[in-house]
Amino acid sequence: MEVIIGILEEGLVYAIMALGVYITYRILDFPDLSVDGTFPLGSAIAAVLIVKGINPLLTLPIAFLAGGLSGILTGLIHVRLKVRDLLSGIIMMTALYSLNLRIAGSANLPIFSKSSIFDNPLLNRIIPDYFRPYLVLAILLIIAAIMKLILDIYLxxxxxxxxxxxxxxxxxxxxxxxxxxxxxxxxxxIANAYVALAGSIYAQMSGFFEVSTGTGTVVIGLASVIIGTNLFKRMPLRATTSVIIGSILYKACVAAAISFGMEARDLKLITSILFLLILVVSHDRKRRVKANA
Amino acid sequence: MKKIIAVILVMVFAAAIFGGCNKKDEGVVTIGIGQFAEHASLDNCREGFLAGLEEAGYKEGENLKVLVENASADTGTAAQIADNFISRKVDLICAIATPMAQSAYGAAKNTKIPVIFTAVTDPVIAELAKEDKTPTGNTTGTSDKLPVKEQLNMIRAILPEAKKIGIMYSTSEANSISAIEEYKSLAGNYGFEIVESGIATTADIPLAADNLLGKVDCISNLTDNTVVSSLPLILEKAAQRNIPVFGSEVEQVKIGCLAAEGLDYFDLGKQTGRMAAQVLKGERKASEMKYEIIEEASFYCNKAAADNLGITIPEDLVSEAKEVFNTIAE
Structure with missing residues (x-):
C-alpha cells in the first residue's frame, strides 16, 4: 500500500511539471531544456519564503509567477535574439543554476521544521489521524486536478x-x-510556470531544497508526456489527463526497477532504455525525424 | 515486435504495483544503507557502520539483512532510495552524507522507522538536530565536522612561511560552504589568508586548479565530494608547481596529499553502528539520542609526497602520526 501511495505522490507532483512540458514539447514543438532549472527555481523560492515565515500556500502562486518569468526569458532569447530553441533552453538552464543558488543562499536549505502546505497547524487541527497517511496524496490530487482543469480551459x-x-x-x-x-x-x-509550481510543491513534500534536484527533470517530463499521450492515443481521454497518468506510470516503472533489485546507480540507464522503448513502441521518433528533415 | 515490447511494458507496470511487497524473515533485522556518493571516505563510513553493528551482535547474513544503495551524488535518486527503503519497511535506515540523510528523514517522517545518519557535517544547519544536539525527529547519528583548528595549526607547523591557503569547493555542497566559513573565521589566528575557488562540476576543476595554484602557497582540502573525486588531477597539477596539498582525511593522504589532520571515517562509521545497534535492540530511541561527533583528529602524513616537494615534516608531528605512508598509492 505504501508503495502505491508513494508512486502516486511522486507521480502527481511530477505530473504538474509534465503538464508544462506537454505545452512546450507537444503543443509548441519546442524542446525546452530550461525545465531543469525552473523546477529547482520553484523549490528554491518555496524554501526561502517558508524560512522567512511566509504562508506556504502563498509560495505556490509566487513560484508560479517566477517560473512564468523564466519562461518569458527563454522565449525572448529564442524569439527576439533568434537563438535556436534547444540552445535558448540550455542557456536559461545554466543561468538558473547560479540563480537558484543565489535565491536559496546555499546549496541545501532544509524546511523540515517549518509549516508547509502538507503540514501546518490548521491542517493538523482539522485532519483526523486515520486520514493522515493519505493527506499528502489528497492535497496533491486537488492541486493537480485544479491545474489540469485550468490548462484545459485555457487551451x-x-x-x-x-x-x-x-x-x-x-x-x-x-x-x-x-x-x-x-x-x-x-x-x-505558462509551461515554465507549471514546472516551477511543481518544484515548489516538491520542496515542501521532501522537506528541503537541494540545488541538484533539477537534474533530469526534463527527461522525466518528456517520458511522462510520451508515455501518456501515446499509450492512451486511442482512448477517449483528454491529452492533459493522459499526461498525468503517464507521469504516474513513469514513476511506477522506476519504482519497479528499484524493487527488482536494480541498483540506484543504474537508474538513469534504465530511464533512458525505458524512454527509448516507449518511443519505439509509439512511433514517435518518425514524426520527429520528419519534422527535422 | 512492437506488440511484444508493449506487453513487456505493461508487465513492468503491473510488477511495479505488486513489487516491494517483501516477506519478512523472523529474527532477522533488515536495515537499508543509503550512501549519497561513492568515494573512499563514505565507503569507509559504511564499512565502519557494519563493523559497529557486528560488534554489538548484528552480523550480516546471520541476523542482519543489509540493503545498500548508492545515489551517485544525485538528490533525486537519494529521494527514491529513501522511499524504497520505507516501502520495504526496513527496521532502520542508515543515511550517509547530508542530502541522503535529509531525504531519508523526510521520507521517514510519518513512519516509525528510525534514521541514523553519519558523515553529516552540520546536523543543526541540515535541520536534523536542534542546537542542543537533540533530534528534530526520530533521527540521530554522527557528524564529521572538520577539525579546522587542528588542520590550520598543522599547516603552520609544516609551512612556517606560508601565507595563503587555497581551498576548492563545489557550490552545490552545503557541507563545504559551512566548512569554508569556519576556515575563514579561524585563518587569521594562524596568520593565514584563505583563497577560495568555487566550482559547479568536475569539468570546472582543471581551470579552477590552475587559477588557484597560481595564487597560493598551499592547498587544503575539505570533504567536498566533487573535489575529492578529482583529487588525483589536482595533486598532479600542484606537483608541477611544487605546491603542497593538504588533505582532510586518511584516504587523501594515501593517494599523495602531504598531510592531514583528519577524522577516521571507519571509526566514525563504527560509532554510528553502535548507536544503530542500541536503537535496533530497543535500548534507546533515536528520537531521544543526541547526535555525536568524533572529537579527536588524528595526524596522517605521506613521506613520499614530502620528499617530492622537498619538505621536511617536523619530527614531533611524525612521531604522533596515526599513520605514515612511505609511498603514494595509485
Whole structure:
C-alpha cells in the first residue's frame, strides 16, 4: 500500500511539471531544456519564503509567477535574439543554476521544521489521524486536478487556440495577423510556470531544497508526456489527463526497477532504455525525424 | 515486435504495483544503507557502520539483512532510495552524507522507522538536530565536522612561511560552504589568508586548479565530494608547481596529499553502528539520542609526497602520526 501511495505522490507532483512540458514539447514543438532549472527555481523560492515565515500556500502562486518569468526569458532569447530553441533552453538552464543558488543562499536549505502546505497547524487541527497517511496524496490530487482543469480551459480560449496553431502550422498564425513569436513566449511562460509550481510543491513534500534536484527533470517530463499521450492515443481521454497518468506510470516503472533489485546507480540507464522503448513502441521518433528533415 | 515490447511494458507496470511487497524473515533485522556518493571516505563510513553493528551482535547474513544503495551524488535518486527503503519497511535506515540523510528523514517522517545518519557535517544547519544536539525527529547519528583548528595549526607547523591557503569547493555542497566559513573565521589566528575557488562540476576543476595554484602557497582540502573525486588531477597539477596539498582525511593522504589532520571515517562509521545497534535492540530511541561527533583528529602524513616537494615534516608531528605512508598509492 505504501508503495502505491508513494508512486502516486511522486507521480502527481511530477505530473504538474509534465503538464508544462506537454505545452512546450507537444503543443509548441519546442524542446525546452530550461525545465531543469525552473523546477529547482520553484523549490528554491518555496524554501526561502517558508524560512522567512511566509504562508506556504502563498509560495505556490509566487513560484508560479517566477517560473512564468523564466519562461518569458527563454522565449525572448529564442524569439527576439533568434537563438535556436534547444540552445535558448540550455542557456536559461545554466543561468538558473547560479540563480537558484543565489535565491536559496546555499546549496541545501532544509524546511523540515517549518509549516508547509502538507503540514501546518490548521491542517493538523482539522485532519483526523486515520486520514493522515493519505493527506499528502489528497492535497496533491486537488492541486493537480485544479491545474489540469485550468490548462484545459485555457487551451479552449482564443489564446490557447493560437498556441496550438503555432505548433501545428505557424503560417496560419501569421495569416491571422498574429505574431507567432509572442504566442511562443506566452506558451513558454505558462509551461515554465507549471514546472516551477511543481518544484515548489516538491520542496515542501521532501522537506528541503537541494540545488541538484533539477537534474533530469526534463527527461522525466518528456517520458511522462510520451508515455501518456501515446499509450492512451486511442482512448477517449483528454491529452492533459493522459499526461498525468503517464507521469504516474513513469514513476511506477522506476519504482519497479528499484524493487527488482536494480541498483540506484543504474537508474538513469534504465530511464533512458525505458524512454527509448516507449518511443519505439509509439512511433514517435518518425514524426520527429520528419519534422527535422 | 512492437506488440511484444508493449506487453513487456505493461508487465513492468503491473510488477511495479505488486513489487516491494517483501516477506519478512523472523529474527532477522533488515536495515537499508543509503550512501549519497561513492568515494573512499563514505565507503569507509559504511564499512565502519557494519563493523559497529557486528560488534554489538548484528552480523550480516546471520541476523542482519543489509540493503545498500548508492545515489551517485544525485538528490533525486537519494529521494527514491529513501522511499524504497520505507516501502520495504526496513527496521532502520542508515543515511550517509547530508542530502541522503535529509531525504531519508523526510521520507521517514510519518513512519516509525528510525534514521541514523553519519558523515553529516552540520546536523543543526541540515535541520536534523536542534542546537542542543537533540533530534528534530526520530533521527540521530554522527557528524564529521572538520577539525579546522587542528588542520590550520598543522599547516603552520609544516609551512612556517606560508601565507595563503587555497581551498576548492563545489557550490552545490552545503557541507563545504559551512566548512569554508569556519576556515575563514579561524585563518587569521594562524596568520593565514584563505583563497577560495568555487566550482559547479568536475569539468570546472582543471581551470579552477590552475587559477588557484597560481595564487597560493598551499592547498587544503575539505570533504567536498566533487573535489575529492578529482583529487588525483589536482595533486598532479600542484606537483608541477611544487605546491603542497593538504588533505582532510586518511584516504587523501594515501593517494599523495602531504598531510592531514583528519577524522577516521571507519571509526566514525563504527560509532554510528553502535548507536544503530542500541536503537535496533530497543535500548534507546533515536528520537531521544543526541547526535555525536568524533572529537579527536588524528595526524596522517605521506613521506613520499614530502620528499617530492622537498619538505621536511617536523619530527614531533611524525612521531604522533596515526599513520605514515612511505609511498603514494595509485
Amino acid at each position: 479552449k480560449t482564443r489564446s490557447g487556440y493560437l498556441l496550438r496553431a503555432v505548433g501545428d502550422n505557424d503560417t496560419l498564425v501569421t495569416s491571422l495577423a498574429k505574431d507567432k513569436g509572442t504566442v511562443k513566449i506566452v506558451g513558454l511562460a
